[in-house]
Amino acid sequence: MQPLTGLKVIDLTQVLSGPYCTMVLGDMGAEVIKVEKFPSGDDTRRIGGFEDNYNFNMVNRNKKGLQVNLTMEKGREIIYRLVEKADVFIENFRPGVAKKLGVDYETLKKHNSQLIYCSISGYGQTGPYCQKGGYDIMAQGMSGIMSMTGETDGRPVKVGIALHDTAAAVTALYHILLAYIYKLKSGEGQYIDISLVESGLAWTVWEAASLFSKGEIAEPNGTRHRMIAPYQGFRTKNGYILVGAANQKLWELFCKHVVEKEEWITDPRFITGNDRVQNVNELEHLIEDVFSEETSEIWLQKLESVGIPCGPIHTYAEALQNKQILSREMVIEGKHPRGGMMKMLGFPGKMSKTPAQLRSPAPLLGQHNDEILKELHYSEAEIRQLKEESII
Template sequence: MQPLEGVRVLDLSHVLAGPYCTMVLGDMGAEVIKVEQYPEGDLIRQMAPFQSGMSYGFSVINRNKQGIRLDLTTEEGQEVFYRLAKTADVIVENYRPGVTKKLGIDYETIKEKNPDIIYCSISGFGQTGPYKHKAGLDIMAQGMSGIMSMTGESNGRPVKVGVPVHDIGAGITALYHILFAYIYKLKHHEGQYIDVSLVDSALAWTVWEAAAYFGKGEIPVPSGSRHRRIAPYQAYKTQSGFILLGIVNERMWERFCHHVVERPQWQNDPRFATGNDRIENVEELEKEIEAVLTTQPSDVWLKRLEKQGVPCGPILNYEETLHNEQTQHREMVIDYDHPEVGLMKTLGFPAKMSKSPAEFRLPAPMLGQHTDHILEELDYSKAEIERLKHKAIV
């Protein structure tokens, strides 16, 4: 039995932050019903690439969900949603603040109909404050959180993180707070409202940078692949490309100097003698290390480093990552057969649980695929369902 079996989640969200959260809830056994606005549905359905008409982006982020298409701008559409909300444990939405109130599906309205509901709103800047009505896409959150100001190479243009880290981060933040709220509900028999912001979620990740600023007034700047407090800890050029190297204590530094690069004099060089010395002279350290590493290809250095127990690794492109033997062994790529689309691939489950593992139960729904089934469950007759379809409510 999966841990969230029997929990019903209504997913009003779109694109990425909310759908990621509800996908994981579904992976852990929750019954997730994706409620998409009539007629277009989730915006991500329009995003390439496609396979047999299905957006691959949509398919990856919306597994383990049923789907209903519903016009929430109409009274009858709202009534359908109210019936559905009475049966739910959790609602997740990521509209801009104020939209759910206009639609009549906000927390206060739903709470009157289902006092135990856990209702989570995800937005760019949160439901309160002077910026609450601003559009909050991932890239804006990267800028507002300060993370873009410290990403990339020094003296370069602003660089965003290569993946939508703030969307995913907000989805994860919403996920664990929903679980916290569910535990609270089990103990105290009360639901609650959860307000999640992309910027707040991102800012919570800047623990090293907060320590540097609060402790010493340092304002972080772009440092490429370097660590702010450890050296050597970055990408280094070799004869054939780049490798990653991370030396986190003096014993590793000694092994690196004596047995990897065969430069024992570095250990006593006043520029590099201690961790703080190496940070203070990181530019010179990089030049010295690369002068040695560029004499041999990456594979040679990786073998030497691994033999000495010094943390190291290659820099793979995404295709290499997906086909890597470790990725394959960990089942992080899954094949499945979509009943409408055919053979598809998706990402696997990142945690391996011994008693209640995540499961792939349902492929992403076609637009409105489960509408009839869901309405029948809510005691709508076939005639009523046909009438709602005729009026373009569903």
């Protein structure tokens, strides 16, 4: 048994934020029914120009697939029947769309008063921006994260991954689990409102600390840390490496045993951690002058030999071929009915009693229509009629 075995989730989300959240619920044992729009399904199915592509399959494993036309009353009736026995309902429509479709919280809680209902949107369900369309890149801009990413004096840079989408997924995930714990104690469901902007903004704790305490506005800083030095990437003879001499002890080990510049320890510019941050430009130039004499591999060996945190800067392909990543089973394989054996990312949390499991690949479009409807006591004739009427 897995930790969420028995939890029933109705998933009306698409693309990334919602599907990532429900994927993790499914990985941990929840029964997730992914409801896709009629006739095209999740928009992600068409990214790249072909159906059932890797993008879709990456975040929709461990789910059953149901395709329903929610613009028709008979389609909404299917959702109402599903909700009667569900624990969680999650959607990521633009605010107001769920109500137009008849699947908003106020409507669904009439069918199940204990329902946990989660909405994910760009800016949240309230406020002057609530009706705006919000994608990850807009959230990165509004949260200020894009303004502090990249090199000094450079153009604003988007974080290399869909940061706010994933942050919203994780934020939705733990709020759903908190609501589920509350439901187990009280018997009551509730409504959860998750915003892409706020989910990423909540992670900017160091930047907020600087602003609130000293009025300092975070700016692009390359690979440097805002409050620690040396803690960044440095150029070597053949590439770049990362060094994290994050305290005085590590700094002195670095000077004595790595770069062999013991005089830096007493240099007035670098005596304290704050001194090193204030003079990070000079420090970076001095370190890179020394690092340019040897390869990345040699410097990493020296750093590791004295216990200074360090590492390479991988390409993404190199990351997924790294022996540490592979030994921890962060690349797994599963068989897809159309794609054959497909690689995907593994499970980041390693639980000793109730580990995550790959039980099934992402569903084909409408793959489990008949199975799910039969469980809802639709007859063969009724299912056939629903197909003829373009409800499913």
